[in-house]
Amino acid sequence: MPSLPDMNTPEVADLARREADAHPAHPTVPQPDAGQEALFETLLRIGDSTLILGHRVSEWCGHSPALEEDIALANVALDLIGQTQLWLGLAGEVEGQGRSADDLAYLRDAWDFRNLLICERPNGDFGHTLMRQFLFDAWHHELLKGLAASSDPRVAEIAAKAGKEVAYHLERSSDLVVRLGDGTEESHRRMQEALDALWPYTGEMFLGDDKDADMAARGIAPDPASLRAGWDETLRHVLTEATLQIPEGDFAHKGGKQGIHTEHLGYILAEMQFLQRAYPGASW
Amino acid sequence: MYAQLVKSEGTKTREEMTPEELAFQERIDRGEKIEPKEWMPEGYRKTLIRQIGQHAHSEIVGQLPEGNWITRAPTLERKAILLAKVQDEAGHGLYLYSAAETLGVSRDELMELLHAGKMKYSSIFNYPTLTWADMGAVGWLVDGAAIMNQVPLQRTSYGPYSRAMIRICKEESFHQRQGYAIMMKMAQGTPAQKRMAQDALNRLWYPALMMFGPSDKDSVHSAQSMAWKIKMNTNDELRQKFVDQTVPQAEYLGLTVPDPNLKWNEEKGGYDFSEPDWSEFYDVLAGNGPCNKDRLGARVKAWEDGAWFREGLMAHAEKAAARRAQAAE
């Protein structure tokens, strides 16, 4: 392979140095202590998940198969957006850099997002959306039960409020999964396909890292693995009634909680953040 | 309005009316409400189905231009407000379809008529929403114009329609106010935001005036509908009222209404203003507005893609009922 001498000329190196001097890197910001950082991270994981899923669900508004469903699904999206405001609001407070929930939602790039990958999966057909909602709700419900007992009262308070909303989300999505699974041949097939397609995105919900371990040790958030039993129980119950097969495999796509996302998130953000990015500093 | 150019059936004079028809008209004149299953002239029933159906279609097609910005709303709060607003419109559609159903037509039938292009929806929703300021202008002008029409319709003679309008009007005032709040932010914002706000007003002003429909002071259809109290004011009356209410609101925002002929007329106690381009209005009604194909296409797609879902739920309900019946034996 021929070398690329012009990339390495002293002039270029010099140019780069001068350019770098003209634009100093961001002044070093004071780092919160490790414990606060883990809490910040945990709050992003929850708040980003509700944000991105709420965004996805809101895409249905005006396009659902029946007016009643359109209204019901918008209620779910509204709850999730409301919860996002609380979780990201608290995240900003914990971070202590003066960032608001909106700053966090609209001014971070994909690699700083911490949502579960399942939340950013495209909507697919209505059955796919409902199955994603059910799998998420069943986990979300367990998570909030754990968070409601948090040693951090701010976390416990938000979880208690969100928990009531999510209990209803789960009731509704379970019901629809049962009905469509045990409906027509076509609805059954579509629900099974959705379950199979989404299954590899569920394992991530229960994978912990050192930040999760730290949160669990301090009683702030439950250990992700501990949510599995309750989730499994809900799934067994609902999917059996729905006459759907729980997939065998246990392969899990992961990375969302660490900021390594699917290609879809970039497009969600490009759309969601458009105005804030195109008109920096404007107030809306 | 949301129901533009609704053809009225029958335009009889009192002398031509049968005793039944006359008694019916007298009930309406006394301000009585007509309730489902009561005797009514066939023309009254048909006209109402057409009008309420068109109104309902307008609500759900009207979700689309605003729905266009839900995923791009600039803050979490704006996103929630807009989503709640567009969701309300689905509710309005639902209430109105229910009112129409009391007249012996099913919601699915009305949907099919919409999708086949055999029933119309308001011309306004065939215009695009191009910037965020359009979310302000639509709430302010389009919901504002709709309210002008809907407030008097709360007193309409048909009970279910009147009750639907009462519920809708309660929800509508939030719509117009959230729109105006967006406009205030924009008008007081950066130069780019002000430009967006003015641009939105420029594009939506005349389409908003068209919402009231062409002048109908000489229309026999309108006269009949007014006699039946399913139309409460002439199109011109409502348009005038709308202009008189809206111009000071535009002034407050520091925006210019795009009409060089706009002038306060002391004598009539209202503004003189330019007529919209009615040839454009008829083009839009004929299907040639900027978004007709997209709007109807989106509704048809939602309906067709959702068929398996509606059928699946119905099949389950029937299975479950059969199982319950068997268990009871």
Next chain:
Amino acid sequence: MSKEWPLWEVFIRGQHGLNHRHVGSLHAPDAEMAIMNARDVYTRRNEGVSIWVVPSAQITASSPSDKGPLFEPSNSKVYRHPTFFDIPEEVGHM
């Protein structure tokens, strides 16, 4: 056209202690879903504490021509209304 979801009438108790009141209708495949849909459609602004749904087809209504015979007799029983009785003001609120 496939089979349409049936129509339901929705009644909501706005506050504890009050009667259920008819608020409107909606479509749903069965009663359970009608209740859920009613919650989503008719209580978006905290309007209710309890919901009833009834299949619209199951409602039996008095026929409008009965209006005379059904309701007019009670017109004559004016004594059923509290304003029928004159109570002296000194007695206080009653």
